[in-house]
Amino acid sequence: MEKETEQNKMDKIISLAKRRGFVYQGSEIYGGLGGTYSYGPLGVELKNNIKQLWWKKFVQDRTDVVGIDGPILLHPKLWEASGHKAGFGDAMVDCKECKKRFRADHLVEEAIGIDMEGENEKMNQAIQENKIKCPACGKFNWTDVRDFNMMFKTEMNGVEESVFLRPETAGAIFIEFKNIIDSTRKKIPFGIAQIGKAFRNEIVAGNFIFRLREFEQMEIEYLIHPNMDWEPLFEEWIKLQEDFALELGAKREDLRRREHSKEKLSHYSKKTVDIEYNFPFGGFKELFGLAHRGDFDLTQHSKYSNEKLEYFDQDSGERFTPHIIEPTFGVERSLLMTLISAYNEEEVEGEMRVVLKLPKKIAPVKVAILPLSKKEELTKPTMELFNSLKNSFVCQYDETQSIGKRYRRQDEIGTPFCITFDFDSLNDLSVTVRDRDTMKQDRVKIEEVESYLKEKLK
Numbered sequence: 001m002e003k004e005t006e007q008n009k010m011d012k013i014i015s016l017a018k019r020r021g022f023v024y025q026g027s028e029i030y031g032g033l034g035g036t037y038s039y040g041p042l043g044v045e046l047k048n049n050i051k052q053l054w055w056k057k058f059v060q061d062r063t064d065v066v067g068i069d070g071p072i073l074l075h076p077k078l079w080e081a082s083g084h085k086a087g088f089g090d091a092m093v094d095c096k097e098c099k100k101r102f103r104a105d106h107l108v109e110e111a112i113g114i115d116m117e118g119e120n121e122k123m124n125q126a127i128q129e130n131k132i133k134c135p136a137c138g139k140f141n142w143t144d145v146r147d148f149n150m151m152f153k154t155e156m157n158g159v160e161e162s163v164f165l166r167p168e169t170a171g172a173i174f175i176e177f178k179n180i181i182d183s184t185r186k187k188i189p190f191g192i193a194q195i196g197k198a199f200r201n202e203i204v205a206g207n208f209i210f211r212l213r214e215f216e217q218m219e220i221e222y223l224i225h226p227n228m229d230w231e232p233l234f235e236e237w238i239k240l241q242e243d244f245a246l247e248l249g250a251k252r253e254d255l256r257r258r259e260h261s262k263e264k265l266s267h268y269s270k271k272t273v274d275i276e277y278n279f280p281f282g283g284f285k286e287l288f289g290l291a292h293r294g295d296f297d298l299t300q301h302s303k304y305s306n307e308k309l310e311y312f313d314q315d316s317g318e319r320f321t322p323h324i325i326e327p328t329f330g331v332e333r334s335l336l337m338t339l340i341s342a343y344n345e346e347e348v349e350g351e352m353r354v355v356l357k358l359p360k361k362i363a364p365v366k367v368a369i370l371p372l373s374k375k376e377e378l379t380k381p382t383m384e385l386f387n388s389l390k391n392s393f394v395c396q397y398d399e400t401q402s403i404g405k406r407y408r409r410q411d412e413i414g415t416p417f418c419i420t421f422d423f424d425s426l427n428d429l430s431v432t433v434r435d436r437d438t439m440k441q442d443r444v445k446i447e448e449v450e451s452y453l454k455e456k457l458k
């Protein structure tokens with residue numbers, strides 16, 4: 001797609017997201033707070049459906065993964081052990097003219113197409129040698145590139161040091177390792193999963209809900225024996241992550257794997273792969289990640305806490321520190337990818353129809369139930385139909401405006417089926433069921449509607 005049309009598409013999605021109650025800018029009436037968003041009545045449903053699908057697929061349907069829900073506030077020592085306190089951040093550079101701040105690696109990569117993340121001196125040189133201008137004001141007058149720690153700091157009663165809002169969910173999992181082993185008696189290999197909030201004081205937040213300062217992650221720490229032949233398992237996890245993206249509606253050609261080069265790889269990681277999605281802003285960017293973290297985390301927490309974080313294999317009598325494979329997923333990036341993949345404009349009988357072709361299982365509303373007119377002779381039985389179906393599907397009753405407008409509204413929010421109760425329904429005891437994608441209409445007996453929908457929504 002052309003750059004302009006891509007931006008256009010994003011603008012349309014952002015506008016639809018606000019107009020229909022998916023996503024609102026955070027603190028908007030006070031002028032907004034960068035990198036924070038609220039999820040409206042449909043957004044919260046869609047987000048919950050994505051999280052539930054993930055939890056079912058990766059926790060409930062598997063015998064080798066258990067879940068936890070750890071706190072956002074964790075002991076300050078944890079962040080010393082993990083290395084976050086000393087070095088979790090990005091390099092930034094400020095324009096001395098307009099005072100705008102940029103992520104140095106992004107500035108350099110956008111200007112000369114080379115990724116220099118983590119190499120501050122090289123980035124300084126690249127900015128000077130290539131005379132990279134400020135994208136905001138066009139001037140060339142930069143501060144030095146310097147590190148910026150992205151953790152949010154806060155104070156806690158009774159704790160002398162500052163505490164931090166967790167910048168990732170994984171830490172809470174590592175420090176519960178012993179409790180989980182003791183309480184579940186799980187045998188390695190197995191995984192520990194968590195969904196929860198993470199906070200990063202990003203230098204530049206943006207691209208709608210792609211880069212946020214408050215967001216949610218869905219992570220698994222999968223524990224393996226240090227001598228395990230881990231590569232097939234690693235490959236299996238990448239496939240599972242790609243499958244999840246496909247299940248949320250991504251097209252295969254919009255997904256790509258990017259393995260971290262040896263130079264960019266963290267010192268403890270044997271292999272790290274980003275699963276990227278072709279976003280309409282700037283192309284392929286990280287959607288999910290997968291990393292082999294070795295025994296780094298458990299060894300570090302063991303050292304800093306003086307607790308032995310080892311696994312004892314009762315069959316072999318062996319005691320060892322497990323290695324970890326970590327698949328990580330962003331909730332908001334999943335949601336954004338879902339909206340982008342689902343957004344369609346179609347010309348129907350000379351008119352433009354906007355339709356979100358969301359996968360049915362995550363659509364916020366499954367069935368809209370619409371009386372043809374507001375007359376009580378129709379609204380009463382339509383409401384009865386709503387009451388009889390609401391236990392099986394998330395339904396929405398709507399009697400406002402013309403039926404055409406109501407169909408368009410339901411198309412825009414991705415409702416797979418609309419049921420219309422009309423005057424004939426009073427006699428033939430049937431209703432019209434309209435399919436969102438084909439717009440085909442079926443006349444279905446009221447007593448069969450539930451099984452008809454169950455079949456279609458399977």
Ligand code: ATP
Nearest residue numbers: 200210211212215217286287288289328329330333
């Ligand atoms: P990026 O390179 O885009 O900054 P990252 O490599 O720092 O991302 P991870 O630390 O691997 O990201 O985080 C795991 C997942 O959390 C990412 O794959 C992404 O889906 C999500 N994520 C990370 N940072 C943000 C953010 N600022 N806003 C929204 N989601 C995020």
